[in-house]
Structures are given as structure tokens and as C-alpha cells.
Amino acid sequence: MASTASVAIVATLPGCALGTRRDEVERRALLRMARLLYPHDGLDDAIYRDVLEPLLVRADGDGALAGDLRAGIEMLDAEAGGNWRSASPDSQLEALKRIEKSAFFETMRDAVQRALYEHPTVWELIGYEGPSVQYGGYLHRGFDDIDWLPVE
């Protein structure tokens, strides 16, 4: 399928850009966290990588943000008693739960949430049909086609 092919390309192309910016370990931890925040099994890692990209670009030009991200991962490592990313999925989740009031958690959640659910690949997965003006709206595309409501 076309989407698998494009996923493979996305994974190889900007990956090196990410690698030069942030060390690989940190990048993988953030990627893992993004997936745990909004876990959709049907989504390839490449989507989460796309979604994180704007945050990482911002961190490149913003030393304070870069520091916050690094400190956040250290916080997770501490909560997991060592290396958070190599901990079991359950311990990873528990560590996340313990830091869910932190500014780092908020930063990650805000960044991932908006970008993820604005991603057209995700729309397909969740059943959102997106822009409609080019099709004349939903007027002739089922805007009122509900059929399961109880009849009174």
C-alpha cells in the first residue's frame, strides 16, 4: 500500500536530521513517550516522529526548551530506577503517571496532541473525513444519514 511506502521514506529521510540534532537516546525516549500518551496501534512510528518534529525544531533554537526536554527524560529515568526506555511497558506507564503533573509532561502532551490529531493519516484511522469544501460540503455526502436513533 502507498502509505507503507511513504512511511518507509519518511523514516529514512528526516531521521538523519533528527539524529544530528539530538542524541539518539533522547529522541527515542521522546518518541516512546509520544506513543504512550496517545497509543494508536494502527500508527507507524513515522507518524509520531512527524508529530514530534516541530517540537524538536523549536528545541533546536530554544536552549531552555531543549534543557527542559532533557531534564524531563532524566526525571523519567529516575522514576524508572535507571533507564526509562528499557523498562517494561508497565513500569514506563507508571513512571509517566507519576510525572503527569509536571511542566515537561504538559509540554509533551500539548505538542503531541494537537499535531497528532491534525495529521491526515490519523484522520483516516479515527474516522474523520476532513476538508469538504472542495466536494461541496457534506450536503450530499451524508450530513444527516444517522440511522440508529430510537424512534419515538
Added chain:
Amino acid sequence: MPREYDLNDDRVVVVIGSGAGGGTVANELAQKGIDVVCLEAGGRLTLADVVNDYRLMNERMGWHDERRGAGVWLCKTVGGTTMRWSGCCPRLLVHELRARSTYGAMDDTTLIDWPLTLEELEPYYDQAEAKMGVSGTNGLPPLAENSHFKVLKAGARRIGYRDITTSHIAINSVAYDGRPGCQQIGFCNAGCAIGAKWSTLYTEVPKAETTGHFELRTHAMAIRINHDERGRVTGVVFRDVDGVLHEQRARAVCVACNVVETTRLLLLSESSLFPDGLANSSGHLGRNYMRHLAQGVSAIMPGPVNQHRGTAQTGFVRDEHRHDPRRGFAGGYLLELSGQPPFVFARKAGWGADAQRWMENYSHGAGLLLCGEDPPQASNRIGLHPTDKDALGLPIPVLEYSLHPNTKAMMQHAVAQGRELYSSLGATDIRDNTDQLGGGCHNMGVARMSADPSDGVTNRWGQAHDVPNLFVSDGSVFSTSGAPNPTLTIVALAIRQADHIAERMTQGTL
């Protein structure tokens, strides 16, 4: 034919802002042959610039200058927030204009009655509805019911509600006034690409331009209103697109910058005569800031809903829009349909498995917005940061806002009703908003109309108590909030104000 007026022409009325209030008052004055210069901080889009992309449209039309405190989500563009609004247009009820008399003294409020009656307002509501193409009025049918609305209606009926309607929405249910009927595009809050939803960008502004009595200046940010030694306003200083300052002389000034900026402009216009801000001898300017109970309830329904298909806020339930203290609070609220794109629906998602369940069921999602009366409090106020400046070098507005206990009691009731409505149809996962302050879409108060000049900033015409040729033409003049979304009332008051200004000019008293 658009006009161009000289900066020294002091016969013009300067209207600041081109949104619901400013666009309307400007057009109404121009229609009467009164010369108007409208200063608008934003640029002018065309319908071709309106695309189905929330992020891009926010870049194109959103207000991005810095603000602190409680958030607001407004626009800087010709048309103002009528580009982004949903179009719900309920009328205030008779008791809402008599809040102090009806509810009695409420602790920690500055409740007053409006200095005008519903009877006086009604003819202007009629005119506003005709102007805006409000569904179910002026021979226009109610809006078509989309699937999402049918869910709201079925649930509402199950829990005993009867007053459920898709009338009172300023979206063309059929072609009207040279604009097409709604095509159920569903991106109402990113601008209506076909102009079916009323916005001053493609109604009031071009209509004013055809009179030959109107000039729109875009990228013109008003930063000060000047006055003479008698305390009458004489002109408006504005910053053009290149950052150059000019003064437009004026016979009278109408301020319609949407509450936050209206407050800032009047505070910035302080002088030795008005040391606490222009027209602020009462000390009420910036205070009594109101923004409605605005709480969302969403649910995952047993079957597909496709809330994104069609009008975002197609209609509402009015049964709770009444004063009935037996419910444990004063005033009332509306249950309004609220269709949300995924990135908004996600705000109730939580995270982890919770989020997965919520978002993967997006197609079965339904939602409503509870919109209710919020009493005025002196401590809810908009002020200026004492030291911090924004990119234009102006003091940053600071919004202090907290919910009154009456609003919290109303919220509990309203959320319980909303949850009941969806569970009556078999929804099991029902969530309410964590944002207890609402979105800051509806802004009111800060320069309220009062019978007694010591109780507010403006009189029953929205004319400043202190300055006879200064008018406020936006939601700032609301004496109390009532439950209804504010824009129909803003437009009705603006039409009424234009009549008053014209009359005073004819009499030679303005």
C-alpha cells in the same frame, strides 16, 4: 464606491473595529448618509482566502498579540470574530434585563438591571435578525438538522425537554441577501468559505462601501483616543501597517474592539482630565468582566454520528433558559450543539488507554456546550500589565477571572443534565471539560450601561457617561450577561445606537 477621508476631516465618525459591533454601527451610520472612517487592526481576507484548515485560518485571522491570564480566542481581521463565530443567536429574555430586580442581591456581585427594557430592544432584535439572516425568522426556514443535532434532539426529548430548535442561527438555511444557503461544510469556526454564515466581512462592510459614506482602513491599530480641554473626544491616534502613527480627527468615536482591546484602548487614553482611563470616573472600566458559563459535555454514542459533517452548532435546547431558583441557582442556561474537529475533541481525551478509546471512537462522538448566565463581579477585571509590553510596545492586557459560586452551581446542574441526555441514548463514556473557565469566546461587561453614572461607564445608548461624543459599540456595554450568546444583542444595540447618533446629529446635539 469606497471613499477616502482626510486625516483632518473632523466631521467623520470614527468607528474602531469592524466586527459584529463596529461593522454594524459603521454600516448603519453610512446608510443614513453619515461619513464614517473605520479603523481595523487586521487585514482584509476574501472568501477565496478561507480554506478548510484550522491552523492556517488561525494564522490568517487570529489575534496573536500577547495577553495574560484567562485565555480568549478572538480575531484580528476585517469582520473580527464574526469570521470565527458559530452563529447562535438567541434573544435575551425579559428577566435577564432585570437581573438585579429578579435575582435580588447576590453576594460578591455588582448586579444591576439594564437601563433599557426588552420591549425597547425588540424592534432592534427584529432588524438584527433580518440583517443577519437568522434561521426561523423573516420567512427563513430552520436550519437542516444534521445527524449530530438529531442525537442532541433525541436525547433531549428522552429526558423531558421540549423546546429544541435549529431556528435562531445566523447561517443561511436557504439563499438570502445575495449569499448562498449552508452547504454543510462543517468548518464554521475556521471561517465559512461560501459566506453562508453571517460575517461583517461580506455583509456590513461592502454594504457600507456602496453608500459612498465609508472608508475602511485596514492594518490600522488605534492606540489612543484624544480629547479637548472640555473632555470631548477630538480624534484617534492609530498605527499604520508600517508602524507610523497618524491621528484621524473625529466628530464622534465608536469603540468596538471586543472587550479586551476596548478596555486597553480606553485605559491607554488616560489624561490629566481622565487619570484612570478615558470615561472612567466611576472606576468601573475594565471591571464586571463576564464570559458566561461555558462548559462542554461530550460522549461516545452507540452508533456513528460524524459530528464533523455539517454545521458545528446547528441548534440548541432552551428548556433550562429561565429563572427558577428551585434548581439551586439564579438565571438559566442553554444546551447548544457543539461539533468538534479531532484536535478539539482530543481535549477531553486524557492520555494513554483513555485517549485511545476516546479518539478511536471519534466517529461515534457527540458533544454539547452549556452556555449560561455569569453574574458580574468587581474582581473579574481586565487591566494592563504595569511593566511588560507587547511587540508593538503597548502594555499587555491582563485578564483576571474566576467563576462565581452561582455559576459553579449552575455548572453542576447543567453538566448533570448534559450527561443524562447522552446516557439516555446508551452512551457509556461521557466526559466534561476540564477547562472550568470556558474558551473566552463570549466577552461582556467592562464598560457597562447603567442608569446611575456611578454604577457603570455608559448610559442606555452605550454613550460614555463622562464623554458625550464617545460611544462603546461592543459587548462591553452589557449590564449583565444573560444566558444567550451575545452577538445578536451586540448587533441589535449597535443598530439602536446608530439611530441615536443620527438623531442627535440632526438635533445638533452631537
